[in-house]
Amino acid sequence: MISKKEKRIRLLLSIAGLVIFFGVWEMAVQMGFISSRILSPPSKVVSAFIQKLTDTKPEGATLITHFLMSFKLALSAFLAAVIIGVPLGLFMGQYKAFDRFLTPIFEIIRPIPPIAWIPIVILVAGIGMSGKVFIIFVAAFVPCVINSYLGIKLTSPVLVNVARTFGASDWQIFTKVCIPSSLNMVFTGVRNALGASWSTLVAAEMLASTGGLGYMIQMGRQLIRPDIILVGMLTIGCTGALLSWLLGLLEKKVAPWRYR
Amino acid sequence: MAVQKNKISMKNISKTFTTRTGDVSVLKDVSINVFENEFLVILGPGQCGKTVLMNILAGLEQPTGGEVVFADGTPKMGDLGIVFQKYYIYPWKNVMQNVELSQEVKGVDKKTRRESAQKYIDLVGLSGFEKSIPRELSGGMKQRVGIARAYATESDIMIMDEPFGALDAQTRYQMQEEILKIWEKKKRTVIFVTSNLEEAIYLGDRIILLGGSPTSVKAEYIPDMPRPRNYTSKEFLDLRNEIADNTDLAL
Amino acid sequence: MKKFSNLIYAVLPVLGVGALIGVWTILSLQEGTLIPTPVETWERFLVIMTDPISKATLPVHVLVSLKRVLSAFGFAIVLGIITGVLFGWYPRVKALLSPIFELLRPIPPIAWIPLLILMFGIGEVPKILLVFIGAFIPIVMNTQSGIESIDPMLIKAGQSFGCNHRQLLFHVALPASTPAILAGIKMALSSGWMCVVAAEMIAAKQGVGFLIVRGQEAGDTALIVSCMLVIGVVSFLLSAILTKLEGVLCPWQFKKTK
Numbered sequence: 218m219i220s221k222k223e224k225r226i227r228l229l230l231s232i233a234g235l236v237i238f239f240g241v242w243e244m245a246v247q248m249g250f251i252s253s254r255i256l257s258p259p260s261k262v263v264s265a266f267i268q269k270l271t272d273t274k275p276e277g278a279t280l281i282t283h284f285l286m287s288f289k290l291a292l293s294a295f296l297a298a299v300i301i302g303v304p305l306g307l308f309m310g311q312y313k314a315f316d317r318f319l320t321p322i323f324e325i326i327r328p329i330p331p332i333a334w335i336p337i338v339i340l341v342a343g344i345g346m347s348g349k350v351f352i353i354f355v356a357a358f359v360p361c362v363i364n365s366y367l368g369i370k371l372t373s374p375v376l377v378n379v380a381r382t383f384g385a386s387d388w389q390i391f392t393k394v395c396i397p398s399s400l401n402m403v404f405t406g407v408r409n410a411l412g413a414s415w416s417t418l419v420a421a422e423m424l425a426s427t428g429g430l431g432y433m434i435q436m437g438r439q440l441i442r443p444d445i446i447l448v449g450m451l452t453i454g455c456t457g458a459l460l461s462w463l464l465g466l467l468e469k470k471v472a473p474w475r476y477r
Numbered sequence: 478m479a480v481q482k483n484k485i486s487m488k489n490i491s492k493t494f495t496t497r498t499g500d501v502s503v504l505k506d507v508s509i510n511v512f513e514n515e516f517l518v519i520l521g522p523g524q525c526g527k528t529v530l531m532n533i534l535a536g537l538e539q540p541t542g543g544e545v546v547f548a549d550g551t552p553k554m555g556d557l558g559i560v561f562q563k564y565y566i567y568p569w570k571n572v573m574q575n576v577e578l579s580q581e582v583k584g585v586d587k588k589t590r591r592e593s594a595q596k597y598i599d600l601v602g603l604s605g606f607e608k609s610i611p612r613e614l615s616g617g618m619k620q621r622v623g624i625a626r627a628y629a630t631e632s633d634i635m636i637m638d639e640p641f642g643a644l645d646a647q648t649r650y651q652m653q654e655e656i657l658k659i660w661e662k663k664k665r666t667v668i669f670v671t672s673n674l675e676e677a678i679y680l681g682d683r684i685i686l687l688g689g690s691p692t693s694v695k696a697e698y699i700p701d702m703p704r705p706r707n708y709t710s711k712e713f714l715d716l717r718n719e720i721a722d723n724t725d726l727a728l
Numbered sequence: 729m730k731k732f733s734n735l736i737y738a739v740l741p742v743l744g745v746g747a748l749i750g751v752w753t754i755l756s757l758q759e760g761t762l763i764p765t766p767v768e769t770w771e772r773f774l775v776i777m778t779d780p781i782s783k784a785t786l787p788v789h790v791l792v793s794l795k796r797v798l799s800a801f802g803f804a805i806v807l808g809i810i811t812g813v814l815f816g817w818y819p820r821v822k823a824l825l826s827p828i829f830e831l832l833r834p835i836p837p838i839a840w841i842p843l844l845i846l847m848f849g850i851g852e853v854p855k856i857l858l859v860f861i862g863a864f865i866p867i868v869m870n871t872q873s874g875i876e877s878i879d880p881m882l883i884k885a886g887q888s889f890g891c892n893h894r895q896l897l898f899h900v901a902l903p904a905s906t907p908a909i910l911a912g913i914k915m916a917l918s919s920g921w922m923c924v925v926a927a928e929m930i931a932a933k934q935g936v937g938f939l940i941v942r943g944q945e946a947g948d949t950a951l952i953v954s955c956m957l958v959i960g961v962v963s964f965l966l967s968a969i970l971t972k973l974e975g976v977l978c979p980w981q982f983k984k985t986k
Binding site: 234256321341419431437438443447450454457 | 736737740741743744745747748761762763819820823824825826827828831832833834835836837838839840841842843845846847918921922925926929930937940941943944947949952953955956957959960961963964967
């Protein structure tokens with residue numbers, strides 16, 4: 218049991234931590250310990266953020282344009298990966314033929330980090346939309362499949378046997394026992410997929426793009442504008458956190474039994 | 478019967494938990510005296526707050542009312558020997574390391590504490606298993622480790638919170654005999670908590686029956702039978718019926 | 729009938745791998761495609777094993793990358809576990825520092841690259857720092873959640889045997905969360921390996937990530953695909969080594985065959 222007083226102390230400590238963090242950062246740049254050419258103080262980042270909402274300078278598009286470009290790309294590839302990957306993983310877990318046939322293929326593809334796909338895809342498909350969608354799809358697809366597969370594999374055999382004694386058919390066991398019991402694992406996979414697709418998107422845009430948040434921070438580096446880089450990083454971080462939070466809410470709705 | 482020295486007095490112990498839906502009173506005015514070197518059984522239905530009472534006795538929780546008075550002064554942490562229901566022996570330590578833990582954290586040197594731990598490992602019949610890790614042991618053996626570990630605190634008070642609750646019936650009978658043998662070899666004050674009526678009558682010098690909501694002391698019984706007691710003797714069954722009639726159903 | 733289905737199950741994995749190579753071959757034989765055939769890829773692989781690119785053969789490039797990962801990894805493990813323990817075991821330290829950590833955590837390590845290059849140039853320091861960031865985060869998170877999710881009765885048992893707060897940490901909390909910490913280290917290693925490849929792809933003169941980008945610039949797709957496979961194999965080996973290590977460090981987690 219935590220006393221009210223202790224709670225208040227901890228809240229104050231949290232605030233103090235953040236204030237000190239931003240304070241030291243601001244001071245370090247303002248007083249010249251760190252050159253403003255390589256790091257911008259928080260105040261400058263905030264003003265750059267506000268300005269960048271409407272200003273297309275210096276690299277050619279507003280923050281909102283970049284954001285929407287990245288967001289649409291990541292989301293469409295991510296959703297495609299979930300829609301195809303989760304059922305595939307579930308089937309692989311349930312049906313031995315799928316398992317035996319597909320698992321070795323995944324074991325070969327899985328260890329290759331998604332960003333290592335970028336160069337070949339750029340060469341084959343160019344730097345347009347389709348190439349990036351493919352890369353992000355690969356990044357998100359693998360965790361979706363693997364976690365759904367594991368979720369089915371980790372279903373308690375007792376639960377399956379109980380259903381069998383009730384006379385459930387294999388298909389009923391699959392849909393009414395195995396899938397619900399693997400939902401939490403599926404969500405873990407989807408959350409990993411979300412993180413992977415978002416971070417792979419940034420990498421793809423840094424390496425080959427003419428727009429998007431990854432492109433923006435890459436240009437920020439070339440133009441030596443640390444404020445632009447930091448605005449980009451913060452936007453990327455906040456969006457990632459927000460998406461992951463939304464997914465958590467969805468999980469509580471769809472599979473509430475993990476939270477009691 | 479010789480005059481019995483009072484070892485522990487629980488005086489009007491109350492415990493109320495604050496939850497989101499309001500205050501829940503678990504224990505109310507529980508007063509129990511524990512005599513030196515007796516085997517006291519505290520009997521109560523499941524979920525009645527026995528474990529809370531034991532945690533208060535062990536100093537792991539604070540009562541909201543009342544006090545526990547120890548005749549020899551309030552013990553510090555580590556001065557009581559406690560046996561837990563689900564063993565709670567450490568899976569990453571072998572039998573010897575588990576048993577010597579209480580001495581190790583007091584800073585006793587390795588040779589002394591190993592010798593003393595060995596004595597208790599022998600006492601509970603685990604000689605030869607010193608290097609085994611818990612997952613290689615059966616449930617009964619794990620609880621033997623738990624008992625040896627509690628004895629190794631060198632405390633003269635043993636608190637056993639449903640120590641055989643997780644064992645199968647056969648092992649349970651064996652361990653009941655075993656714990657009496659150990660206790661007779663090395664007399665200490667034992668407070669043994671259980672929800673099993675037969676176990677209570679088989680083991681106890683005295684039985685304190687808890688019940689009601691919030692929980693308080695309902696009655697005290699003294700099984701006046703020589704040990705080893707016979708589960709099917711008339712006296713045993715009579716006392717069993719008497720207590721059973723006075724017991725609340727488990728919540 | 730049973731035997732027949734067993735035979736099918738035995739053949740299916742071979743068919744699977746065969747299908748993967750088959751699809752690859754068909755794609756690579758399309759008119760005008762840049763995708764290399766499996767044979768071309770294999771031959772290119774043999775060549776770079778012995779012929780240096782940018783003054784280094786393939787094994788040397790792999791070693792350069794591994795060295796970057798491992799030197800960052802040492803720091804990440806030590807500092808990550810310490811930070812995770814502080815967060816999980818000392819609530820006030822957590823209150824003070826974890827908001828800052830939570831603020832920076834959602835930023836993908838790769839998004840740090842431009843800032844790191846701006847601050848530290850394109851030498852070894854920014855690459856090692858990037859791997860550090862990528863490895864540090866999962867270790868902290870797993871250590872912290874490992875400590876916070878210990879069965880409270882394990883802690884109470886320790887208290888009842890006289891352990892003080894610090895003894896509880898070393899006798900109970902740390903060993904109890906070792907499996908979680910190791911899982912974090914495993915995640916950290918694959919994340920760190922990805923970070924080094926990313927960093928080398930953006931700015932480096934040696935390393936597997938550099939090699940793959942060199943392949944892109946030269947239109948040498950056989951080089952790219954051999955590098956992808958090599959990166960995959962290294963990643964697989966690293967995680968296999970750690971799985972072995974898990975068995976050694978937490979024997980109580982695994983059944984012993986007597």
